[in-house]
Amino acid sequence: MLKRVAATLLSTSLVLGATSATAAETITGAGATFPYPVYSQWADAYQDKTDIGLNYQAIGSGGGIQQITAKTVTFGASDAPMKPDELKKNHLVQWPQIMGGVVPVVHIEGIDKGALKLDGKTLADIYQGKITRWNDDAIARLNPDLDLPDQQITPVYRAEGSGTNFLFTHYLTQVSEDFANNVGEGKSVAWPSGVGAKANAGVASQVGSTNGAIGYVESAYATENNLNVAQLENKAGNFVTANPDSFKAAAANADWENAPGLYLVLTNQPGDNSWPIVGASFILMHTKVQNADAAKRALDFFDWAYKNGGEAASKLNYIPMPQNVADMVRKEIWSQIKGPNGQQVWQQ
Numbered sequence: 001m002l003k004r005v006a007a008t009l010l011s012t013s014l015v016l017g018a019t020s021a022t023a024a025e026t027i028t029g030a031g032a033t034f035p036y037p038v039y040s041q042w043a044d045a046y047q048d049k050t051d052i053g054l055n056y057q058a059i060g061s062g063g064g065i066q067q068i069t070a071k072t073v074t075f076g077a078s079d080a081p082m083k084p085d086e087l088k089k090n091h092l093v094q095w096p097q098i099m100g101g102v103v104p105v106v107h108i109e110g111i112d113k114g115a116l117k118l119d120g121k122t123l124a125d126i127y128q129g130k131i132t133r134w135n136d137d138a139i140a141r142l143n144p145d146l147d148l149p150d151q152q153i154t155p156v157y158r159a160e161g162s163g164t165n166f167l168f169t170h171y172l173t174q175v176s177e178d179f180a181n182n183v184g185e186g187k188s189v190a191w192p193s194g195v196g197a198k199a200n201a202g203v204a205s206q207v208g209s210t211n212g213a214i215g216y217v218e219s220a221y222a223t224e225n226n227l228n229v230a231q232l233e234n235k236a237g238n239f240v241t242a243n244p245d246s247f248k249a250a251a252a253n254a255d256w257e258n259a260p261g262l263y264l265v266l267t268n269q270p271g272d273n274s275w276p277i278v279g280a281s282f283i284l285m286h287t288k289v290q291n292a293d294a295a296k297r298a299l300d301f302f303d304w305a306y307k308n309g310g311e312a313a314s315k316l317n318y319i320p321m322p323q324n325v326a327d328m329v330r331k332e333i334w335s336q337i338k339g340p341n342g343q344q345v346w347q348q
Helices: 002-011 036-050 061-069 084-090 120-127 137-142 163-175 177-182 199-208 219-224 244-251 292-308 310-315 323-336
Strands: 014-016 027-031 054-058 075-078 092-107 154-158 195-197 213-218 231-233 277-286
Touching (some): 027 061, 027 292, 036 054, 036 219, 036 292, 061 277, 084 092, 092 163, 092 199, 092 244, 092 323, 120 137, 120 154, 120 163, 120 177, 154 163, 163 213, 163 277, 195 199, 199 213, 199 219, 213 219, 244 277, 277 292, 292 323
Parallel strands (some): 027 054, 027 075, 154 213
Antiparallel strands (some): 075 277, 092 277
C-alpha cells in the first residue's frame, strides 16, 4: 500500500490493473486522495475478477471536479460535496461511495502515540499561527500529565484544492469563530502560517520527517505511515481516539434520505463517542453521457464495491456505506444517468 501511495505522490496518476486491460476496458476517474487507499484495493480485486482496470488520478478533489466538469474522465471524486444548485448547473449527480475520518497527526519527540489531547479552538489557533510552541499554556492545560517540549510548532497543510482541506476547515469554522472570520472554509484557503504539502501522502511524509510538525490526513494515511494521532475533544466535551468505532458513531445519525442532492457534511456531530471530523467521499458523473458503455463500466465497478468492498474498507479504517444508502443511490441517483439515446446506462 505504501508503494502505491508513494507512486501517486510522485506521478499524481496511477493505472491499476492496466497490464492486462485494454484501453476500452479501463475505467477513467480523477480526484480525491482521501479514498485512494481503498480505491486501490478495490481496483486490484475488481481487475482480478473482471480484467477491467481503473485509471484513477489522485490529484485532489478540486482537480477531480475540474476534470469531470470538463468531461475528460468518466467520473470525478470529491470529499467536498457539490451543492444542489452547482450539480444542476453542471448537469451532474453525486453520491457517497465511502466514509472516513480526518485525523490530526503530530511529530513531537518524547510524546507517546495517542497521548496528546487537543480541542478545536487550540487546533484553530495553531493553524492561525497564534500558538507557536508545543509547551504553550493552552496545550499544557489540555495535557497536564505530559512533559511538553519548548519546541516550535510547524503546521503542515494541503497545498492544492482538497476535500480533506474542506472537511478540516469546515470543522474548524464550527468550533472557532475566530477561524471562521479570518480564514473560513473551503477546498483551498489562505493559511496564515505553516508549510504546504501535496496530497494526503505528502502531508503524512512532511509530518513524519519534521520534529515539531502537526498535520491532518485521512486516517488510512496515518496508519500506513505509522504516525502519532492526537486525541480530539468532540461536541459532547469528551476526548476521543480516532478509530472505526468513533467514526461510525459520528456517521450513525447521517440523514442521507433528507439531504437535497445528497449534500451532507459529517463534522462536529453529536454523541459521546463521535469523532469530530468525519466525511464521505463522493463520486460525480454527468446525467447525460456521450459514452454509455464507459459510464456503465464505472457504475458496474461502484456497484461491485458497494456489495464486496466493505471488508477491505474496514481494514483501512474507512466506513462502508450502509445498505439502505447504497440501495437509494442505485435507485434514485444512477437512474438519472442516461446515454445519447436517452436510455438509462445502468439497471439492476
